[in-house]
Amino acid sequence: MGIITNKEILNASKLTLHFYDRKNVVQIAKELLGKILVTKFDGVITAGRIVETEAYNGIIDKASHAYGGRRTNRTEVMYSNAGLAYVYLCYGIHHLFNVVTNEKDVPHAVLIRAIEPMIGIEVMLKRTRKKKLDHTLTKGPGNVAKAMGIFTKHSGMNLVEDVIFIVDDGLMLKKNQIVATKRIGVDYSGEDALLPYRFIVKNSPFVSGKKNK
DNA sequence: CTGACGATTCACT
DNA sequence: GTGAATCGTCAGC
Numbered sequence: 001m002g003i004i005t006n007k008e009i010l011n012a013s014k015l016t017l018h019f020y021d022r023k024n025v026v027q028i029a030k031e032l033l034g035k036i037l038v039t040k041f042d043g044v045i046t047a048g049r050i051v052e053t054e055a056y057n058g059i060i061d062k063a064s065h066a067y068g069g070r071r072t073n074r075t076e077v078m079y080s081n082a083g084l085a086y087v088y089l090c091y092g093i094h095h096l097f098n099v100v101t102n103e104k105d106v107p108h109a110v111l112i113r114a115i116e117p118m119i120g121i122e123v124m125l126k127r128t129r130k131k132k133l134d135h136t137l138t139k140g141p142g143n144v145a146k147a148m149g150i151f152t153k154h155s156g157m158n159l160v161e162d163v164i165f166i167v168d169d170g171l172m173l174k175k176n177q178i179v180a181t182k183r184i185g186v187d188y189s190g191e192d193a194l195l196p197y198r199f200i201v202k203n204s205p206f207v208s209g210k211k212n213k
Numbered sequence: 214c215t216g217a218c219g220a221t222t223c224a225c226t
Numbered sequence: 227g228t229g230a231a232t233c234g235t236c237a238g239c
Contacts, residue, residue: 064220074236
């Protein structure tokens with residue numbers, strides 16, 4: 001979806017608290033498509049275009065860790081102010097990166113499920129121990145966090161700072177490039193598993209749950 | 214303290 | 227399509 005330079009990333013406008021603190025988490029998940037996720041650890045920048053997200057709609061969403069108002073050490077960050085990272089370990093192996101939305105005490109979040117690598121591909125390959133770039137590098141939430149160098153220790157980090165953040169370079173997706181589907185891996189949540197809370201950029205080879213390898 | 218399990222990925226049949 | 231990997235979290239005792 002286009003080349004971008006290091007400089008352009010840093011000149012693009014970073015999403016602010018105002019983007020994250022809105023009430024409609026599904027709308028935010030949709031709007032995050034096309035934005036650019038950036039990490040800058042010790043001056044090393046990696047970045048990729050977001051092409052797949054999922055909304056988790058707080059205490060009424062059976063698929064959410066915060067369903068029923070469940071409040072634990074792990075999920076506490078979702079109850080914080082918007083614009084923080086919620087990162088947790090899944091299956092003891094994978095670190096999953098989410099963006100906390102809505103106001104304090106409303107535990108909404110958006111899971112970033114896939115990006116298209118743009119900057120720091122060599123670094124991403126090293127982090128993931130992969131030999132060459134293909135769509136498995138950043139396809140699926142576990143792979144996104146791994147390639148971007150995001151771990152559970154980053155949970156609670158403020159996305160308005162300069163370490164993990166999201167920028168808008170002005171790319172506008174056409175309406176017909178965006179598809180809504182049911183979420184992945186949440187079959188345990190009954191009828192809520194059917195909600196159209198997953199958003200993907202049509203035809204992106206980096207979107208999960210597709211053929212190829 | 215204990216046991217069950219997960220917003221996944223990958224190798225293998 | 228099936229199953230293993232691997233460990234922090236959480237409910238229950």
